[in-house]
Amino acid sequence: MKASVCIIGSGYSAAALTLHLLTRGMPADQLAIIGPGQLGQGQAYGCVSNDFRLNVRAGLMRLWPDRPDHFAEWAATHITDDPDAGTNAGNFFRRRDFAAYMADQLASFPAMADISRHEQLAESISKGTEGWQITLGNGAALDASRVVIATGNPAPDWPMKVPPADAPGLVRVPWRGDWPERVAPDAEVVIIGGGLTALDALHSLHRRAHDGAISLICPEGMLPPVQTDWQDATPLQWPTPLRGTGFLRFMRQEIGDQDWSRTEWQRRFESLRVNISAAWQSLPEDDQARLIRRIGWLWSLARFRAGPQATGSAQALLDSGQLTIRRDIVTGLTAGADTARHLVSLGTGARIEADAVINCSGAGRDRLMARLIGDGVVAAHQTAPRRPRMTADLTLVGPDGTPHDGLFAIGPGTAHFVGDILGAASISRQAATLAERLAADT
Numbered sequence: 001m002k003a004s005v006c007i008i009g010s011g012y013s014a015a016a017l018t019l020h021l022l023t024r025g026m027p028a029d030q031l032a033i034i035g036p037g038q039l040g041q042g043q044a045y046g047c048v049s050n051d052f053r054l055n056v057r058a059g060l061m062r063l064w065p066d067r068p069d070h071f072a073e074w075a076a077t078h079i080t081d082d083p084d085a086g087t088n089a090g091n092f093f094r095r096r097d098f099a100a101y102m103a104d105q106l107a108s109f110p111a112m113a114d115i116s117r118h119e120q121l122a123e124s125i126s127k128g129t130e131g132w133q134i135t136l137g138n139g140a141a142l143d144a145s146r147v148v149i150a151t152g153n154p155a156p157d158w159p160m161k162v163p164p165a166d167a168p169g170l171v172r173v174p175w176r177g178d179w180p181e182r183v184a185p186d187a188e189v190v191i192i193g194g195g196l197t198a199l200d201a202l203h204s205l206h207r208r209a210h211d212g213a214i215s216l217i218c219p220e221g222m223l224p225p226v227q228t229d230w231q232d233a234t235p236l237q238w239p240t241p242l243r244g245t246g247f248l249r250f251m252r253q254e255i256g257d258q259d260w261s262r263t264e265w266q267r268r269f270e271s272l273r274v275n276i277s278a279a280w281q282s283l284p285e286d287d288q289a290r291l292i293r294r295i296g297w298l299w300s301l302a303r304f305r306a307g308p309q310a311t312g313s314a315q316a317l318l319d320s321g322q323l324t325i326r327r328d329i330v331t332g333l334t335a336g337a338d339t340a341r342h343l344v345s346l347g348t349g350a351r352i353e354a355d356a357v358i359n360c361s362g363a364g365r366d367r368l369m370a371r372l373i374g375d376g377v378v379a380a381h382q383t384a385p386r387r388p389r390m391t392a393d394l395t396l397v398g399p400d401g402t403p404h405d406g407l408f409a410i411g412p413g414t415a416h417f418v419g420d421i422l423g424a425a426s427i428s429r430q431a432a433t434l435a436e437r438l439a440a441d442t
């Protein structure tokens with residue numbers, strides 16, 4: 001049977017869209033979901049380690065936009081075995097507990113059983129006479145009137161031109177948190193990258209009383225600031241019309257010249273973020289590209305603050321001299337042939353030997369989107385050529401510039417166009433808006 005809506009992806013974005021569709025009366029038997037694993041977990045929350053925590057406090061993990069405290073209230077009654085969650089910046093629960101929350105929310109809709117579920121990867125999408133045809137990894141084909149791509153954060157690739165062969169001690173995809181137990185306590189560890197995944201790795205190693213030296217290599221040479229207990233962000237109206245220079249000026253003027261570790265700095269930053277998507281979309285594409293080149297790295301550091309637990313571990317490792325942060329990039333990684341040692345080459349020419357190398361360099365390439373662009377189904381974005389061209393209502397655009405009828409995307413894969421759509425709360429708002437439209441057209 002042809003689905004009315006087929007969602008490609010099985011992570012948080014897909015689950016949020018499903019829930020918002022069901023609450024808007026979309027019949028479950030008209031829905032199909034393609035993607036491996038338990039719906040709602042994905043790369044972010046399908047995590048087995050107790051040391052990998054949410055990087056925002058519970059009150060900001062908002063699945064239901066009209067019930068902002070829902071997860072925090074659920075956690076208060078359901079998470080009774082996590083004495084380490086509480087901090088002076090709020091409760092930062094384990095990521096796997098958020099997956100349990102999502103499972104609980106999905107289970108509260110008995111109609112979920114009527115959804116056609118395909119635990120496969122979607123390989124390609126083509127336009128049919130009426131609607132779309134999706135080809136799955138097992139060769140099966142599925143027809144749908146409308147398709148929403150929610151493939152999220154593709155698994156990381158090694159960041160160097162020539163990736164190493166798989167070897168014990170080399171962790172290409174660290175997000176599941178299933179690797180720390182394989183790292184010997186005295187192993188010399190190299191962490192590639194200095195963002196939140198690197199902080200997760202440091203926290204986990206510290207919690208396991210890791211004894212060996214840890215080198216963290218990142219171009220910024222610093223770690224993200226810690227979350228504060230900011231409250232009451234006042235939504236700021238961005239000026240219009242806006243160019244890149246005005247965008248920067250407005251940010252500088254609103255944040256002022258303060259220390260970014262302070263609560264007031266974060267409160268002002270969050271005030272800017274409330275309406276930033278509309279402001280970002282109003283910028284010419286060239287200005288967006290220039291801003292990303294100039295301040296993208298700084299934005300990421302300021303935007304993705306670390307939870308207090310992870311920051312505490314990183315600081316303890318720095319204070320004891322066990323952790324060294326090197327401002328550099330990793331250009332090569334050679335897996336040791338006979339021994340378990342690996343050679344890490346850096347941009348400055350230095351080389352480090354390590355027993356374990358953890359790749360915390362960020363999301364990789366979305367293979368489905370690359371295929372759609374390569375097949376000429378979807379046009380590439382002008383300044384982000386691996387990403388799709390799309391419209392403000394999340395419709396993907398064909399190579400001839402015409403928005404497709406019934407082909408959409410949501411989640412992190414839309415951030416190049418929509419702006420800051422990366423956290424659970426903003427994804428859910430985006431999913432709710434799209435669900436409204438899809439349900440109304442059913």
Ligand SMILES: Cc1cc2nc3c(=O)[nH]c(=O)nc-3n(C[C@H](O)[C@H](O)[C@H](O)COP(=O)(O)OP(=O)(O)OC[C@H]3O[C@@H](n4cnc5c(N)ncnc54)[C@H](O)[C@@H]3O)c2cc1C
Pocket residue numbers: 008009010011012013014034035036037041042043044045053054055056061120121122123150151152153154175197368410411412422423424425427
């Ligand atoms: C490690 C990590 C931690 C994070 N922590 C937080 C946090 O604490 N708080 C917060 O607000 N945000 C966090 N985020 C941000 C995160 O982007 C969102 O919260 C959200 O989880 C994204 O969900 P998603 O479903 O779009 O992507 P993903 O979680 O990446 O899920 C995508 C899913 O689609 C599937 N898929 C991929 N390709 C295909 C295909 N071709 N066919 C079928 N299925 C496919 C994948 O297998 C995966 O299950 C985190 C992100 C990461 C990566």
